[in-house]
Amino acid sequence: MNKSNKEQTQFVKIKQEFAEKFLKLLKTKLPNEPFLDRRTKVIHEGAYVLFPLINDVEKVKLLIREISNQLNFELVNAEGIDEVNYDFRSIEEALVGELPENILELVPKSYDIIGKIAIVEFDLINTTSDKNVLSYKKKVAEALVSVNKSVEIVYEKKSEVKGRYRLKTLEVIYGNDNPETSHKENGCLFKLDVKNTYFTPRLVFERKRVSSSNFKKQEIIVDMFTGVGPFSIQIAKNNDVKIYAFDVNPSAYKYLNENIENNKMKGEVIAHNM
Incomplete structure (x- = not known):
């Protein structure tokens, strides 16, 4: 999303003493409309300040209508310079x-x-x-x-x-x-291939809830659709249990074994490829 520093950007050019008034007008008259391109640096040019505008013709027209009778300003084009420290919120x-x-x-x-x-x-x-x-x-x-x-x-x-x-x-x-990656979840690390194994991060809280449940010491558990082991390994991490973990997918079985090896557990997970 970074803009080349050679790309032309449209700016509102306004005298420095009116810069604060300009910003206040934006907040009071148009509080819900984004006009300034916060990815691009504000330019200080002698007695003037240049505020970068977003690339939206209709919004610029709206801005002109709302502030033209409030302030003297000029629309100019200049080279935009990236605001490298800006972090987008969404x-x-x-x-x-x-x-x-x-x-x-x-x-x-x-x-x-x-x-x-x-x-x-x-x-x-x-x-x-x-x-x-x-x-x-x-x-x-x-x-x-x-x-x-x-x-x-x-x-x-x-x-x-x-x-x-x-x-x-x-x-x-x-x-x-x-497609291969390593994913951290609830104190465990899972290696997997997103194309060739089944895994969803949307069950993170459910896995936390289940793994935090009260299990009997040395309780035997069967996980018939274990995938790369997110339920089994998290349960065994927190509980002294014995889990038989099954999956039909050879790729999932391969990563399951790696994940068993790479995570410290109180209990034991035994992998099976059906």
């Missing part, structure tokens, strides 16, 4: 001025983060006939990465979970197509 904020308004409304509100990988579903954007859909998706992926510093790869979810191995089809839209 994907929506990062995308202001990057996507058309009608597409912004279709941006996904939620996504899964598994280690360094994000998985996002574009069910609404995919309904549009706009020829720039792929470009929009890539911009959303870039925004997601800019907001979540740990994310290096973004996949689009192309199907629901299906088949004997409970897998979904994923297509890379940002970064290298490397």
